[in-house]
Amino acid sequence: EVQLLESGGGLVQPGGSLRLSCAASGFTFSNYAMSWVRQAPGKGLEWVSVINAGGENTYYADSVKGRFTISRDNSKNSLYLQLNSLRAEDTALYYCAKDLGVVVPIDAFDIWGQGTMVTVSS
């Protein structure tokens, strides 16, 4: 079964850090670009970051650039998101999502995890 399972969320104070993980199974992880997408409570979807299949190229939304870092370990079928300098507005459910395109991303996400909640509050 194709599956993504996020972990690492929690309550953190403003200015703090967290590392999110996403464990992939059921598909050849190293063939696909992966993204993080977040959803603030009661709000819409917001794309956060993408990493290409090989891990060489990364891109970020302006709202997180310089604070968040995406990475992957293809030997462990795992995706990560390091969140630093967290702000209240980063409070959201963070999803990892698989791109539908094989090797070449098409910016369509066909597999989503269940999400991990990040709450930034003092």
Next chain:
Amino acid sequence: QSALTQPPSASGSPGQSVTISCTGTSSDVGGYYYVSWYQQHPGKAPKLMIYEVNKRPSGVPDRFSGSMSGNTASLTVSGLQAEDEADFYCSSSAGSSVVFGGGTKLTVL
């Protein structure tokens, strides 16, 4: 990286058709053929319904269709069913980023 514009709500009776629009710019929707649509039921993860403007993933009913004209993409749901009631989001490639629409709540009357 401005959000794409969607109507906040749409509705229709069972069996009817409804179309949801998604307006962007030439830097996103109008500049790429990478428009996708997602359905999200409350408390659930989004589900890909349409990709590359008008392609359906395996398992998505052909009642769902996509189109695009200029900087505006559209999702049409034909033969509305009660289970179609959900939030719908469009997204588009914007070069080195992806931009989502604000979402449309579809109500089946």
